[in-house]
Each structure stands twice: as C-alpha cells, then as structure tokens.
Amino acid sequence: MSDKKKKKLTPTQQEYQNFANKREPKRPIVRNCILAFLIGGSICLLGQLISMFYMTYFDFTEKTAGDPTVATLIFLSALFTGLGIYDHFAQWAGAGTLVPVTGFANSVASAAIEHRTEGFVLGVGGNMFKLAGSVIVFGVFSAFVIAIIKVVIMQFMGGF
Template identity: 50%
Template structure:
C-alpha cells in the first residue's frame, strides 16, 4: 500500500517536532552498556571460578551453575522490581546477556499471573522462550551440519 503524501502543514509540524525533540545521550548509553555488560561478564567469570574451586569442577562444567546463578539473580531482581530500574540506566549491557533473557521470561510470568499458573504464567512465560530456544536449536543444527560438511 502506497503512503499518502503529506501536506505542507504536516511536513512543517514534523520538522518542528524533530527540531524540539531531545537527542538521546548516545555516548553515555554506549559507555554504560559496555561497562555494565563487562561487569555482568566479570560476575559470570567470578561465579565460574567460585564453582570450579568450591565444587571441584573443571572450567567447562562450572559454567552451567554460573549461568543458572545469573539467571536466578536476574529473575529474582525482576520479581522484586529492581531489574527494570537497573536496566533503565545500564541499557543494553544488562539486557543483552542471559540476564536480559531471564528478565523477559520472568516479567512475562509476572504480567500474566492473574490468569493462573498454567494459562497465565506457564503459557505466557514460554511464549517468548519457545521462539528463542527454537532459534538456538535450529542455529546449532545448521552450524553443526556445516561443520560436518565442510572439511577442515
């Protein structure tokens, strides 16, 4: 469907709004995302080292409990209403890693809890998770297939 042409008045209004619209602090947002994302990574590494040393796991086996801990903390902070306030300032640094995924699932569960455990929490929580998990499985399959078919 073709867009309807704008009138001169609509063009002037759009220019006026654009001129007065505040500009986002892009540099600050980028630095905050970089710094907070780095802190989340450092926390993940510290948890991996902690589980490796206390449980006697090798490095690869210790990453599982570390990721689960990050997911638990993000879900807990979401439930307490703290995660969104932190994400407001941290931006993508907190939203992109596994903590952001945990937040989106927990927030969906909390939003629909009035509809019951199965119809509300369960179905709405996995509505988002299902597509992400499916994408991950399909992507892993394609990468494994390419690694098998391409020598070297």
C-alpha cells in the same frame, strides 16, 4: 498483496515530522553505549568470579563450571526481577543488562509474574515465553542454518 510499500507520508506529514524531530530529545547514545559496555562487562566479570568460585571451592573444571555459573546468574536475575529491582536497574544500564543469561531470565520471569493473574495454565504457562520465545525460535533456527553451512563446507573441504 498489501499496499504497505505504497504507503508514503504526505508532504504535510513529512513537514510535521521534521518540525517535531527538531524538538525531540534524542536517546543519549554515547552515554548508553559506555554504560552498556561497563555494566555488560561487569555482569560478565561477576559470572567469571562465580565460575572461579565453583572451580576453587567445588569439584568443577573450567568446562563443567559453566552450568552452575549460568544457573546462579539466572537465579539472581529472576530474584531481582521478582523484587522489582531489575527493571529500574535496566532503565539506567540499558543494553548492558540484556547480556543473554540475565536479560533472558528477566524476560521470562517478568512475563510469568505479569500474567500470574490469569492463572497458571493460560497465564504463566502461556505467556512466560512471550518475549523470550522469539529468541529461542530464531536462536535455534540460526544455529541450525550455521550447522548446515558448516556440514556443507566440511563435506566440500573433505572432497579434496
């Protein structure tokens, strides 16, 4: 058993942290929230426009247009990551660029670029999902848990 729980700050450390805290610039949370809302929303709007484009000019229905739309967003995100633009945009836009599809594509593409120097197998292949991997693991696992809950509830409801 670790002693993590027991590890507490000494009074000197606590005093210093209070002292330092007063002098640290805080994250501009309100600005970040507004920008995240606007940028995240704009990316979704772009997705909607792309989706309508596929429905208008190609033979897609509202249901099937999702696939090419997502593919287009992934392509754009990976392209801008490769061109070195995405990270600067994200520094400004914050959580807005974390919108699942583009943020996910950025995390995969950036890790792949970063580790290209270590070769394709150990570098690109081994590190591509360094950041995205946990999203997949916990995403799939939570989907599984929710599905189980749904099945149980349906059974229970069906019993009556």
